[in-house]
Amino acid sequence: MIKKKVSFDLSVYDSIEELEAGDKELMQRAVISRKNAYAPYSGFNVGAAVLLENGEIITGNNQENAAYPSGLCAERVAVFYAGANYPGVKIKAIAITAASKNYIVDTAAAPCGDCRQAISEYEAKQQSPIALFLMGETGKILKCNAIADILPLAFSSSFLS
Ligand code: THU
Numbered sequence: 001m002i003k004k005k006v007s008f009d010l011s012v013y014d015s016i017e018e019l020e021a022g023d024k025e026l027m028q029r030a031v032i033s034r035k036n037a038y039a040p041y042s043g044f045n046v047g048a049a050v051l052l053e054n055g056e057i058i059t060g061n062n063q064e065n066a067a068y069p070s071g072l073c074a075e076r077v078a079v080f081y082a083g084a085n086y087p088g089v090k091i092k093a094i095a096i097t098a099a100s101k102n103y104i105v106d107t108a109a110a111p112c113g114d115c116r117q118a119i120s121e122y123e124a125k126q127q128s129p130i131a132l133f134l135m136g137e138t139g140k141i142l143k144c145n146a147i148a149d150i151l152p153l154a155f156s157s158s159f160l161s
Pocket residue numbers: 039042044045046061062063064071072073074075110111112115
């Protein structure tokens with residue numbers, strides 16, 4: 001038996017002001033989108049902004065439903081729109097931000113497992129990393145260099161061939 005350690009690089013920024021201009025704009029677009037979230041049941045609003053390699057930014061936010069599982073997270077609303085409307089255009093980065101109507105979210109919101117899996121599909125398909133910028137409403141911003149970093153041992157199409 002051998003033991004292996006899995007680790008990844010995480011960049012921590014004190015605030016949005018510390019981000020490079022393009023990354024800051026991406027996060028600002030996520031914040032704007034967050035405000036349009038439809039989250040009457042959880043009161044937890046999430047915004048996502050997807051940067052494509054052609055420079056376009058696609059945004060999305062969580063869409064809840066009275067039949068709870070029928071709703072969808074912000075990240076998947078955004079990446080599925082990108083996949084549907086910009087097939088073949090690579091995704092460079094995704095900014096994600098969350099706010100609650102009940103408290104101040106001061107820790108970076110990371111994508112749920114389903115969203116990691118969904119984003120992972122695009123990262124594998126395009127064979128280049130998708131960077132993630134994660135933010136609450138206030139507080140530090142985290143940058144992951146690739147979705148694979150936060151979804152080790154991912155299930156992928158390689159198992160299906
Ligand atoms: N949510 C997201 O939009 N993204 C995530 O990665 C985690 C959770 C949404 C789903 C639901 O509308 C609300 O946050 C509470 O779970």
